[in-house]
Amino acid sequence: xxxxxxxxxxxxxxxxxxxxxxxxxxLGHNAMYWYKQSAKKxxxxxxxxxFKEQTENNSVPSRFSPExxxxxxxxxxxxxxxxxxxxxxxxxxxxxxxxxxxxFGPGTRLTVT
Amino acid sequence: RKEVEQDPGPFNVPEGATVAFNCTxxxxxxxxxxxxxxxxxxxxxxxxxxxxxxxxxxxxxxQLNRASQYISLLIxxxxxxxxxxxxxxxxxxxxxxxxxxxxxxxxxQP
Numbered sequence: 435x436x437x438x439x440x441x442x443x444x445x446x447x448x449x450x451x452x453x454x455x456x457x458x459x460x461l462g463h464n465a466m467y468w469y470k471q472s473a474k475k476x477x478x479x480x481x482x483x484x485f486k487e488q489t490e491n492n493s494v495p496s497r498f499s500p501e502x503x504x505x506x507x508x509x510x511x512x513x514x515x516x517x518x519x520x521x522x523x524x525x526x527x528x529x530x531x532x533x534x535x536x537x538f539g540p541g542t543r544l545t546v547t
Numbered sequence: 548r549k550e551v552e553q554d555p556g557p558f559n560v561p562e563g564a565t566v567a568f569n570c571t572x573x574x575x576x577x578x579x580x581x582x583x584x585x586x587x588x589x590x591x592x593x594x595x596x597x598x599x600x601x602x603x604x605x606x607x608x609x610q611l612n613r614a615s616q617y618i619s620l621l622i623x624x625x626x627x628x629x630x631x632x633x634x635x636x637x638x639x640x641x642x643x644x645x646x647x648x649x650x651x652x653x654x655x656q657p
Binding site for chain 1: 579588589592593596634636638647648649
């Protein structure tokens with residue numbers, strides 16, 4: 435399935451590095467999301483974009499910086515992360531309205547050393 | 548009280564068994580309800596949306612009880628391949644934000 439793609443699939447970075455996660459959706463949706471999934475915790479919503487505008491920032495630390503240049507692409511820029519930021523980062527997309535069904539990408543498994 | 552709660556399990560059932568999961572939600576204004584399936588180290592995949600009248604897809608039946616604020620998922624004739632974590636998700640009010648439960652782990656035994 436290639437509805438929502440994410441790169442890279444795995445990332446190991448040091449605390450002083452800067453890296454970016456990329457997400458692209460091919461479903462014609464107009465809303466995109468970043469989630470964090472840590473072990474034994476529910477999916478945590480980080481950011482929501484509707485029609486390229488950020489409509490939700492779930493008290494996410496500033497070391498995570500999202501960017502949405504258009505309705506099909508979403509980035510998450512990372513800098514000076516902490517080891518506790520190690521997790522699976524999932525991108526999703528949906529229509530804004532209608533069924534609101536969200537479809538997820540395969541995720542980026544991030545390890546901060 | 549958590550916004551969305553699920554029994555984490557694990558539910559260990561033999562092949563062919565019928566198993567049911569519940570998911571409770573706290574926001575009475577919630578509008579949309581979903582069940583997702585997540586395999587180990589993979590992304591959640593939408594299993595089915597839950598409609599007010601209930602809906603069925605093959606061996607899977609989802610129901611909504613607004614009065615008691617819970618949704619349920621029934622799996623009949625369990626297969627080994629049904630082993631996964633089942634996540635419920637709830638959308639509240641005029642927003643496209645989904646709140647997810649922690650998931651219920653199902654292990655179907657041969």
